[in-house]
Amino acid sequence: MNIVVCVKYVPDAQGDRGFEAGDSTTDREGVEGRLSELDEYAVEEALKIVEAGEGEVTVLTVGPAGAADAIKKALQMGAHAGVHVSDEAIAGSDAIATSLVLAKAVAKIGETTSVDLVLTGMASTDAVMSVVPAMLAERLGLPQVTYASELAVDGSVVTIRRDGDASTQTITSSLPALVSVTDQINEPRYPSFKGIMSAKKKPVATWGIADLGIDPAQVGLGAAWTAVETVTARPPRAAGEVVKDEGDGGLRLADYLVGHKLV
Amino acid sequence: MSEVLVLVDHVDGVVRKTTTEMLTIAGRIGEPSAVFVGAGFDAAREVLARFGAAKVYRIESAEVTDHLVAPTAEALAQLVERTAPTAVLIASSAEGKEVAARLAIKTGSGLITDAVEVGDDLTTTQSVFAGSYTVRARVTTGTPIITVKPNSATPVEAAGAAADELFEPVISDAAKAVTITATTPRARSGRPELTEAAIVVSGGRGTGGDFAAVEAFADAVGAAVGASRAAVDAGWYPHANQVGQTGKTVSPQLYVANGISGAIQHRAGMQTAKTIVAVNKDDEAPIFELVDFGVVGDLFAVLPQATDAIEKSKG
Ligand SMILES: Cc1cc2nc3c(=O)[nH]c(=O)nc-3n(C[C@H](O)[C@H](O)[C@H](O)COP(=O)(O)OP(=O)(O)OC[C@H]3O[C@@H](n4cnc5c(N)ncnc54)[C@H](O)[C@@H]3O)c2cc1C
Numbered sequence A: 001m002n003i004v005v006c007v008k009y010v011p012d013a014q015g016d017r018g019f020e021a022g023d024s025t026t027d028r029e030g031v032e033g034r035l036s037e038l039d040e041y042a043v044e045e046a047l048k049i050v051e052a053g054e055g056e057v058t059v060l061t062v063g064p065a066g067a068a069d070a071i072k073k074a075l076q077m078g079a080h081a082g083v084h085v086s087d088e089a090i091a092g093s094d095a096i097a098t099s100l101v102l103a104k105a106v107a108k109i110g111e112t113t114s115v116d117l118v119l120t121g122m123a124s125t126d127a128v129m130s131v132v133p134a135m136l137a138e139r140l141g142l143p144q145v146t147y148a149s150e151l152a153v154d155g156s157v158v159t160i161r162r163d164g165d166a167s168t169q170t171i172t173s174s175l176p177a178l179v180s181v182t183d184q185i186n187e188p189r190y191p192s193f194k195g196i197m198s199a200k201k202k203p204v205a206t207w208g209i210a211d212l213g214i215d216p217a218q219v220g221l222g223a224a225w226t227a228v229e230t231v232t233a234r235p236p237r238a239a240g241e242v243v244k245d246e247g248d249g250g251l252r253l254a255d256y257l258v259g260h261k262l263v
Numbered sequence B: 001m002s003e004v005l006v007l008v009d010h011v012d013g014v015v016r017k018t019t020t021e022m023l024t025i026a027g028r029i030g031e032p033s034a035v036f037v038g039a040g041f042d043a044a045r046e047v048l049a050r051f052g053a054a055k056v057y058r059i060e061s062a063e064v065t066d067h068l069v070a071p072t073a074e075a076l077a078q079l080v081e082r083t084a085p086t087a088v089l090i091a092s093s094a095e096g097k098e099v100a101a102r103l104a105i106k107t108g109s110g111l112i113t114d115a116v117e118v119g120d121d122l123t124t125t126q127s128v129f130a131g132s133y134t135v136r137a138r139v140t141t142g143t144p145i146i147t148v149k150p151n152s153a154t155p156v157e158a159a160g161a162a163a164d165e166l167f168e169p170v171i172s173d174a175a176k177a178v179t180i181t182a183t184t185p186r187a188r189s190g191r192p193e194l195t196e197a198a199i200v201v202s203g204g205r206g207t208g209g210d211f212a213a214v215e216a217f218a219d220a221v222g223a224a225v226g227a228s229r230a231a232v233d234a235g236w237y238p239h240a241n242q243v244g245q246t247g248k249t250v251s252p253q254l255y256v257a258n259g260i261s262g263a264i265q266h267r268a269g270m271q272t273a274k275t276i277v278a279v280n281k282d283d284e285a286p287i288f289e290l291v292d293f294g295v296v297g298d299l300f301a302v303l304p305q306a307t308d309a310i311e312k313s314k315g
């Protein structure tokens, strides 16, 4: 069973995230980047599946030069190979263009090995749109099995548990399929020393959009089907009042809420 | 006047408030047409009419309802083709966004997710990076597809005919590949829906697993109950109640955080609340950087006292 895991390189959530001055795209230079924490769950799940059976895990990222770090981390965790799609033309791509690049890259990986499962995170920690997995499934024509908080593969059938808004569902599909996983599914491992050493020897392919047969006009900021008009920093919240409980903390809380007509 | 399609968010015909908000937005943009997928239309019809739905496209086919996301997107794409709407509005739930994502690709249309406001000219407002920026944007290609967060408009009653038509979409085999084999409805708490509630009262690791004080306070003020991921991971509260990056995003009038430190991932889900109040033992907890009012103290002392006082003030 061969698995492709889509991982994203994102600005660290702990840093001071912001926008590029000129073009309202996410500032990817100003802060430390890292493998999106939510994609570590997908990497972990892929490793568990192949460890219980056989096959290889390929991690795929679309992003700037620094995104190689995200691949490196996944290889250190135990993934077998990496594919980094990087191209000037991709900068500023929205989810629609990103899903196009990912789809073409998965298809190209599929030219040399079988791809039984495509795994993704539930959302990227920077954009948090949670739309790339559905778009990718649509583009690849793969069954979409998303928000898995449990996952089981049995022969050529995948079954997941999906905790929805109103209910918990059990969902099944035949393979190949695209599955996105939540942060409830497992506890991602830390790279071992051995993992870190062996990662250096693992193969990483770097592709540009020409390798994928994508026209530069289909990607990047210029190809976006939406346009940002303005970006405004939210004014910092005015400092509030903090009181120490001297036995009357609950009364003061009630006074505040009632006095401000909040309850 | 041109149609605006609104995908009805409902549970067995019980229409969620977001739908009435979307109908109101749709009424400002054009003529609201509701798209109702699943069972329970008879129960939903009155609400859809009351909030201005001129038409309702009813989709009941098991080909759509037994399978996840993809058939709904196919059905909507066929309706977009047929009605050439001004826009398509979908609730910003996990599933809503997935339907919207596939619809955008199918129809070659721009997609805006998580709008907290939609203008009459279809410009949208979004709140990004844990609420630290406000972005105004618009769709420039195709049919604007916009997913709308709860509380994005004040629902305004406007009588609509809600003339219904059974719509029978053609569903591809590929879209039927994913089957929902079991559905367990979430136990109802009797409290307001977390994402729609005007007040949310949350508990974190500081509850030590005892949510009684948090729940009693929530009930005194008619609030929904939320939880931090630490509380959910410990098994103290259901994941459906988690607030934050990997849980729900809430934007209530009032958010009360109890025994929650205020980690960035938690803030991501509550920072846009109008008023923020916290109770925490530690005067250096980061949550106090956000609050309008905070009490440094033990939640097991502060909350019951506040609950009593509020009950009394109601008389
Ligand atoms: C990828 C990722 C996604 C995440 N998503 C989410 C998310 O969606 N939602 C979320 O909440 N977190 C999320 N987290 C976790 C987040 O980083 C924090 O670990 C979590 O929010 C901490 O929960 P807490 O505040 O309840 O616990 P703690 O940080 O342990 O804080 C407990 C607080 O309770 C106070 N306290 C203790 N006893 C009392 C008492 N008796 N009375 C009053 N106060 C008391 C303490 O002073 C402390 O401030 C995520 C993390 C990652 C890496």
Ligand SMILES: Nc1ncnc2c1ncn2[C@@H]1O[C@H](COP(=O)(O)O)[C@@H](O)[C@H]1O
Residues within 6 Å of the ligand: A006, A007, A008, A009, A036, A038, A039, A042, A060, A061, A062, A063, A095, A098, A102, A119, A120, A121, A122, A123, A124, A125, A127, A128, A129, A130, A131, A132, A133
């Ligand atoms: N640039 C990217 N490269 C690789 N995978 C991505 C990229 N963007 C998004 N993804 C995948 O899609 C998931 C959801 O992302 P998003 O829709 O941006 O919230 C992530 O968890 C990743 O698995």
